[in-house]
Structure formats: structure tokens, C-alpha cells
Amino acid sequence: MARIGIKICGISDRASLDAAIGAGADHIGLVFFAKSPRNVGIEQAAALAHHAAGRAKIVGLFVDPDGDFLGQIRQSVHLDVIQLHGKESPARVAQVMAAQGLPVWKAIGVRKSADLDAARDYQGVARILFDAKPPEGADLPGGTGLRIDWSLMAGYRHSIPWILAGGLDPRNVGEAIQATGADFVDVSSGVESAPGVKDAARIAAFCEAARAAG
Numbered sequence: 001m002a003r004i005g006i007k008i009c010g011i012s013d014r015a016s017l018d019a020a021i022g023a024g025a026d027h028i029g030l031v032f033f034a035k036s037p038r039n040v041g042i043e044q045a046a047a048l049a050h051h052a053a054g055r056a057k058i059v060g061l062f063v064d065p066d067g068d069f070l071g072q073i074r075q076s077v078h079l080d081v082i083q084l085h086g087k088e089s090p091a092r093v094a095q096v097m098a099a100q101g102l103p104v105w106k107a108i109g110v111r112k113s114a115d116l117d118a119a120r121d122y123q124g125v126a127r128i129l130f131d132a133k134p135p136e137g138a139d140l141p142g143g144t145g146l147r148i149d150w151s152l153m154a155g156y157r158h159s160i161p162w163i164l165a166g167g168l169d170p171r172n173v174g175e176a177i178q179a180t181g182a183d184f185v186d187v188s189s190g191v192e193s194a195p196g197v198k199d200a201a202r203i204a205a206f207c208e209a210a211r212a213a214g
């Protein structure tokens with residue numbers, strides 16, 4: 001079996017970045033969303049991306065960004081992937097793909113099995129990221145620690161590669177991989193000691209558990 005993909009999302013300091021890469025994460029998420037406790041400023045993000053260069057791919061996470069904001073970030077920060085985590089329509093995602101010329105990952109919130117069908121509308125994206133759907137009116141559309149009902153995804157197959165996210169942590173990621181067959185996992189709050197504060201030991205334990213199960 002191919003090595004499992006691991007993204008540690010919401011990195012905002014160099015020590016956590018080194019911890020994630022050292023533990024074997026291949027993707028690092030930088031959150032560009034002012035309301036998030038994991039939000040990074042442009043200079044901070046540029047320095048982190050530079051520090052990660054050649055060791056891990058950088059995923060820039062955005063929520064309904066306009067073209068100006070994407071352009072501003074891209075001028076200063078090296079991104080390998082754009083993750084769209086808002087209510088972006090298929091047409092808007094296609095526009096971003098065409099304008100930015102980078103692989104785009106679209107996040108889809110899942111609460112019931114019909115939610116998985118939305119993935120079909122996003123042909124052309126590099127990956128779909130299935131995350132737990134937050135309640136209406138929630139402050140954040142992701143990074144909430146809410147979990148998908150994994151039984152909805154048992155044996156799930158899709159022509160577009162997909163990532164499992166939402167409420168994963170070092171103790172449950174192995175079971176999540178076994179239950180869903182995911183070959184790529186994403187975590188944020190499950191490897192933190194407080195909102196926005198990554199914990200190196202939890203990051204290492206998460207990566208070890210994911211690899212053991214994958």
C-alpha cells in the first residue's frame with residue numbers, strides 16, 4: 001500500500017512546522033482566515049513556507065477568498081496547493097483553478113450520506129477534503145474538532161482523490177483509516193493543547209498512528 005498522506009493544518013510557528021515535518025507530515029496547512037485562532041499573517045506565512053521548502057508541500061487555506069486576497073498572498077507566500085474551505089460554488093472553484101494555476105482542494109462538509117454527493121460537482125479539483133459539517137451559524141467552517149460519522153464513508157470510492165478530516169486525533173486516526181479506507185488524513189485541533197497551539201508530542205503520535213494504520 002502507498003504511504004499514507006498526512007496534512008497538519010493550522011501551523012503558525014516554526015517549532016510546530018519542524019515537529020510536523022520531522023514526524024513525517026507531507027503537507028502543512030497555513031490558515032488565511034482572520035477569524036481563526038490559527039490565522040497567519042503574510043510575513044509569518046512567507047517565512048514558514050520558505051522554511052518548509054523542499055521538505056513538505058504548503059497548502060494555503062482560504063474561506064471564500066476574493067481574487068485580490070489570493071493574489072496578495074501569492075505574491076509573498078510560496079503555496080503548492082490552494083484549499084477552499086468556504087461556500088465556494090463549483091463555478092467559483094473553477095475560476096480559482098484557472099486564475100491561480102495551482103492544484104485546488106475543495107472542502108465539503110459532511111453530516112449525512114447525501115452530503116458526499118456534492119463532490120461530483122467539483123470535477124477538476126486535485127482533491128476533495130471531507131470535513132465534518134459545522135452547525136449553521138458556527139464561527140468557523142473547519143478546525144472545529146467535529147467528527148464525520150465514519151460509517152458513512154465505509155468503502156467510499158470516488159474518481160477524485162479525497163482526504164479525511166474532522167475530529168481526528170492520535171487515538172482515533174487508526175480506527176478512522178480502517179473504517180473509511182482513507183489514504184490521506186488531515187488534522188488540526190486534535191494535535192493542539194489549546195486552540196491554535198500545536199503540541200509536538202501529539203503531532204508525532206498522530207503521524208505514527210496514521211502510518212501504522214495506513
Ligand SMILES: O=C(O)c1ccccc1NCC(=O)[C@H](O)[C@H](O)COP(=O)(O)O
Pocket residue numbers: 009010029031033036037038039061063085131140141142143144145146165166167168186187188189190
Ligand atoms: O483550522 C481552522 O481554524 C480553520 C478555519 C476556517 C476554515 C477551516 C479551518 N481548518 C480546516 C482544516 O483543514 C482542518 O484541518 C480540518 O477542518 C480539520 O479540523 P479538526 O477537526 O480541528 O482536525
